Amino acid sequence: MNKIRILSIIAVFMVQVIYGLTFTFANDVIDAGHVRPFGFILLRVLGATCMFWLLSLFTPREKIETQDFVRFIVAAFFGLVLNMLTFFKGLEYTTPIHASVIMTVVPIVVLVFSSIFLKERITLLKMLGILLGFSGAIILSVYGRSTQSGDDIVLGNFLVFINAVSYSIYLILLKKLATKYHPFTFIRWLFLFGSIMVLPFGYSELAAVEWHLFTPYIWLSVLFVVIAATFGTYLLNPLALQHLKASTVSIFLYIQPVVAGIFAVIMGSDHVNSVKIVASALIFSGVYLVTRRPKS
Template identity: 30%
Template sequence: MKDKKLEANLSLVGSRILAGLNMNALKYLLPVWMGALTGVTVRCTFAAVAFWVTGWFVKEAPITRRQRIGLLCLGAFGMYGFMFCYLLGISKTTPVSSAIFNSLQPIWVFLISVFFLHERATLMKIIGISLGFGGALLCILTQGSNDLAHDALTGNMLCLLSSVFFAIYLILSKKLLEEIGLVTVMKYVFGGAALSGLVISTIFGWDAPLFTDATHGMWHWMPWLILTFILIFPTYLSYWLMPIGLKYLKTTVVAMYGYLILIVTSVVSYIAGQDRFTWEQGVAIGMICLSVYFVEVAERRR
């Protein structure tokens, strides 16, 4: 079991580092080279095809019709809802702000566990949650729109909502992974997300200058290279690695690894000029880190 836990932790380290780089890569693409809605559809469709192809070579136990429908619904609402808010949000705000709200996932996991799974709330956990919300509120109220974030308030609210969707996805997929194989879960979840994406993109239209420019003989190698990186590594490989960690570790521990996303995104953002550091961001990051510390210390003491 120790080997499995080591494998799970290493898988999460790799997955979250790729997820951190994903925020910077998406900020480069969105919305100049690709609209957010089209980006969600492209990512989900690619992942669905990749995991279904992988399923041809990985033999897992068959699942029931009820399980299949449950996975498709989880993908159509949970995974698509997360990616919809996440990509739309990051196209309007900065990567670091997006990562700050992503770090709230352990708080949402705990709150959902309290209200729906009857977990006990303690004083330390309440203090932690208050600090987390205070940090998020500070970031929302103090960040103004500028050349790096054309609609920071809307973007931050969408990123906040995306972290709620992902916390719900973590809890539900954790339960499903106890009885269903990893590849089976991924191919049906992304299959459901791809169906939602294709329907919504068909209704609201496709927005991808990267593709239309290429058809007119203009080759922009950098955005194509970044899109390829996003599809192969943060989309396919990262979501391949994450369920390994989710299967052997607690959901709150998996959510804690979101701090790696914040670290990687912050470092790359400041180097690449995608964000400018402010004291409000620093205080918000500190408050959210403290909030999850309180929640986790309370959890371990219990």
Template identity: 25%
Template structure:
């Protein structure tokens, strides 16, 4: 069981690290298209890949009920449509420091909602792991200058960022309910299908056929990357992780996303990797390790009690 959990943790790390590349790809794509159009093209491409994959992998799948379709629609609305419109709007209009910190706060809300609605146990390790990881994320985003956070006032774009945080938290929690009956592939496929439908009207309004034809090759590479790797591969791994270890524990790995975004920006965009990035990454990895290993603090407390008893005797 322990070995299996480490495999799941590895999958969650890869999935959330891949999401970090969406910041890079999104920066490229918003040069040619508006946010809803990028989201639509990304998930339309993903749907084309996901349905054949589901038919191939899930031979004995059951027919969804009307209630199930309702849950899939909620997933498509929250995690696919609303979250991605908010994400790409923030990519285009919000400072990176502010948008990254908002999105990095996702695990906190997911853990709270999982405890309230799914009755998942919230342990001290979850809380301590989240705090340490979020500290690391903050360190990375501000490059060690924590006072930078207080330089921003509340702006209209903050409502968009709050929308991104709440929609992803709802997506993760409702996803756990859906995964009790359906596989990660089925859940992702139906969610993407509904999300693509919800995004279509927005894409039709804000984009013309001329915009499609004039987009350059790099834009299509960025969108293809988001369709294949950021969506199809990573969403399936993340959903499988939620099913195996729970939404609260899986959400801690979201803190890996800004770390990978910084590393990729350094490699692909030529940005400088600073000492603050290294310290922040260490905090994130430590927080994830503590948050996913419930026996760590227990072992430490037992060791301290044993030492105390030996000294007292």
């Protein structure tokens, strides 16, 4: 395994660790009632957009073909607009544990889409890795459910499922863009188009925010979601996709339920037992099998 591939795997691993923490942070902000879901999304996208365009001032310029702007708009819709709107609205009705487990359908959807649109070969090793990871996630969900139910679990879970499918489509589109342009080139346009599309949904909710009511923890959670879970992850994912297959990147999503469980233990809301250890081992084994390169 070469150095670039190792760094790419570390990058995509960090993305899933950040996302695993985001379920709790975002849910706490929404449950506190200080920011409504769509207002939170607009704040998240606008904040990251500003950071990406500031970053572009210090990076080389690259010419973009006119027809590719249509791809940017479509990728922004699936990767930012539909993805975030359904995720945050879903968190309003469901729990972080439910949401993180539902997201484990992404590798399966990406694997199917990759074989159709990217002509990626589905190997037996990959299928075994996905089966192991999915089994671990299911076991973890059965024994790791939150004691507090959302207002409408079924609706919330359905919205998170739509988010998962949307994210899968985004990864496929992103793979095509990442092989043609450097991430610094297209990611700023992706967020600019995304912020324009999100604006009508979140403007009124963001305008109604009473910032003086924010506690230090709420401020920390908001900053984490904007800086780490948006700017950081949307920068690392395309960098990793330059050297990894879309299906390989998606399998790392199985790490999210593990991170959610570990974070719950740290926060004192859960405990470790043998079942959770076995489930975590299955998930990481699945990730290992999928990321292994077949011998020539």
